[in-house]
Amino acid sequence: MDPNEFDDFLADDDAPDQVVDTRADGRLLRVPLGRIAPNLVNPRTDFGTEDQLEDFGRSLKRRQIQAVPVVTRRAYLDLWPDHKDQIGNVDFVIVSGERRYRAANAVELPALECVINDGYAESRKTFLDAVVSENIDRQNFDAIEEANAVEVLVEAFGSARSVAEHYERVDGWVSQRRVLLRLAPEVQELVRRQHMPLEPARKLGKLVKDHQWDAAAQLQWWEQEQRDRAAKVAAKKAARAAARQAPPPQAVPAAPVFTAVKPAPETAVAEAAVREVAPAQPRELPDTAAAPTETRPVLPEPRDQDQVPKPTPWVYSGDPAKPLPSDVEQPARVRQLPTHDWEQLADIVIAELPEDALHSLTEKLLEAVGANSPREQSA
Structure with missing residues (x-):
C-alpha cells in the first residue's frame, strides 16, 4: 500500500x-x-x-x-x-x-x-x-525554578508583558514569580522545599524590595510570621471547641396568660365578625319580689334567633391574679366576650347565667349606675 x-x-x-x-x-x-x-x-x-x-x-x-x-x-x-x-x-x-x-x-x-x-x-x-514551556505547562518546576525560568524568558522576550501574552497569562503571573528571586538563598531553599508557603514568600519578597532586608532580617520576619499564624490557628481551634461544648440555647418561656373562661353551648350565642348594632327593645326583668308598684330595671330584649350572628369567641378579661375556682370546669374552647357590643353581651349573660345569678348581677349593675335594686325598693 x-x-x-x-x-x-x-x-x-x-x-x-x-x-x-x-x-x-x-x-x-x-x-x-x-x-x-x-x-x-x-x-x-x-x-x-x-x-x-x-x-x-x-x-x-x-x-x-x-x-x-x-x-x-x-x-x-x-x-x-x-x-x-x-x-x-x-x-x-x-x-x-x-x-x-x-x-x-x-x-x-x-x-x-x-x-x-x-x-x-x-x-x-x-x-x-x-526549554521551559513543557515544565511550566506540566508544573514540573518547583517555585524557585519556575521563577528562574520566568526571569530567563523575560530577558529573552524583552519584557514581562511579552512573556505573559506569549503564555496567555495575566501580567501578575509573571510578577508573582519574579518577586521570589529577591529572597535570600536560605529563604529560597525554604520555599523550594515547601517549608514556606508561596503566599508569605511573595509577601516577604515585596517587603525585601521595599526595605532591602538581608537574609537575617528575612528569616527573623518568617519566624515571627510563623508565630502569628500559629496563634491564629490556635484561636480558631479554641473557638470551634468552645462552640461544640457550649450548651444549646434554651428557649425563653412565654409569660403565662391567665384566663377565666366559661364554655358556651354550640347552639347559644354567636361567633361572627364584630359590628355595631342598634339596641333592641327592652324587656322587663322577671318579678321575684312581688310588689305591684315596684320599678323594675329593664334590659335589652334578646334578638330573634335568625338575627343573632354566629358565636363570638370570648375570654374572661378580669384580674389575672384571681384564677378560677378549682371546681370550675375548664372549657373545651376559649371565646372572647364582645365587650364592644353591650346588647350582644347582655344576650350572652342572659343565656348563660341561671336565674339567681342573673338577679345578683342585675343588682351589682344597678349599684354601679346609682339606681336602687328591686330589693331595696321593696324594703
Whole structure:
C-alpha cells in the first residue's frame, strides 16, 4: 500500500498530499550518551534524588517511551557561542529531557533515543520557550525554578508583558514569580522545599524590595510570621471547641396568660365578625319580689334567633391574679366576650347565667349606675 494513500483512507480533506518528515535528518536516532550534552540555559536544577534517578533509569532500560528532543552542536553554538568549552566535543545538545539524560547516566544506560530538530534553535527566544514551556505547562518546576525560568524568558522576550501574552497569562503571573528571586538563598531553599508557603514568600519578597532586608532580617520576619499564624490557628481551634461544648440555647418561656373562661353551648350565642348594632327593645326583668308598684330595671330584649350572628369567641378579661375556682370546669374552647357590643353581651349573660345569678348581677349593675335594686325598693 502506498503510504500516501493513508490520508485517503482516513478521508481527511485537510490532510497534506504527502507524509512530511519534520525531523532534521529524517531519522529517529539512538545516540550514545557521550555524544549528548545538556544545555546550559535550563532553569531547572532539581532533578530528584539519586535513588529517584536510578528508579527512572531502570524504567528507561525496559522501555523509553518519549524521545529526547535535541539540536545539533552547530545550531546551539550559533545562539550561545560562549558555551563552546562547557558543552565539550559533542554532536547534540538537549533541548528538554535532561532528567532522562541524568537517569540514563545513573544506571549506565549506553544510549538514548533522540529526535533532532534544529528548528528549536531558530532564536534564543524559540529555544528558551521550548526549554521551559513543557515544565511550566506540566508544573514540573518547583517555585524557585519556575521563577528562574520566568526571569530567563523575560530577558529573552524583552519584557514581562511579552512573556505573559506569549503564555496567555495575566501580567501578575509573571510578577508573582519574579518577586521570589529577591529572597535570600536560605529563604529560597525554604520555599523550594515547601517549608514556606508561596503566599508569605511573595509577601516577604515585596517587603525585601521595599526595605532591602538581608537574609537575617528575612528569616527573623518568617519566624515571627510563623508565630502569628500559629496563634491564629490556635484561636480558631479554641473557638470551634468552645462552640461544640457550649450548651444549646434554651428557649425563653412565654409569660403565662391567665384566663377565666366559661364554655358556651354550640347552639347559644354567636361567633361572627364584630359590628355595631342598634339596641333592641327592652324587656322587663322577671318579678321575684312581688310588689305591684315596684320599678323594675329593664334590659335589652334578646334578638330573634335568625338575627343573632354566629358565636363570638370570648375570654374572661378580669384580674389575672384571681384564677378560677378549682371546681370550675375548664372549657373545651376559649371565646372572647364582645365587650364592644353591650346588647350582644347582655344576650350572652342572659343565656348563660341561671336565674339567681342573673338577679345578683342585675343588682351589682344597678349599684354601679346609682339606681336602687328591686330589693331595696321593696324594703
